Amino acid sequence: MKKILFLTTLLFSISCFAQSSYTQYTQDRINQYKHLTDKIETLENVVRLKGLVSKAIENENYDLACKAQSKIYDLTMKAQIRDMIQVSKDQKETYCSVQKYSLLNN
Numbered sequence: 001m002k003k004i005l006f007l008t009t010l011l012f013s014i015s016c017f018a019q020s021s022y023t024q025y026t027q028d029r030i031n032q033y034k035h036l037t038d039k040i041e042t043l044e045n046v047v048r049l050k051g052l053v054s055k056a057i058e059n060e061n062y063d064l065a066c067k068a069q070s071k072i073y074d075l076t077m078k079a080q081i082r083d084m085i086q087v088s089k090d091q092k093e094t095y096c097s098v099q100k101y102s103l104l105n106n
Contacts, residue, residue, distance in 0.1 A: 042079040046072050053095070062099035069095045 056065035069092040076084045
């Protein structure tokens, strides 16, 4: 009888631990999914803005290119996309300096 009681208690405690561990695992996976979904949305916005930057440069509208590239830089910082941060920063500085130069010549 004592063995049955001991085994029952042991199994109950193991099942409680397993349940809380599974709940934590599930919550971690949900958080990871939300984070990745946010990152995908950010990348979609970056792609749209990159198209806008290209059009603005074609039309020599460096003010718009500077603003759009600044937004791209902010989004890459927010999403923590390390390999894109420096490139977007360099492009932002380039387009904004061209914008300032073109304003001086007008």
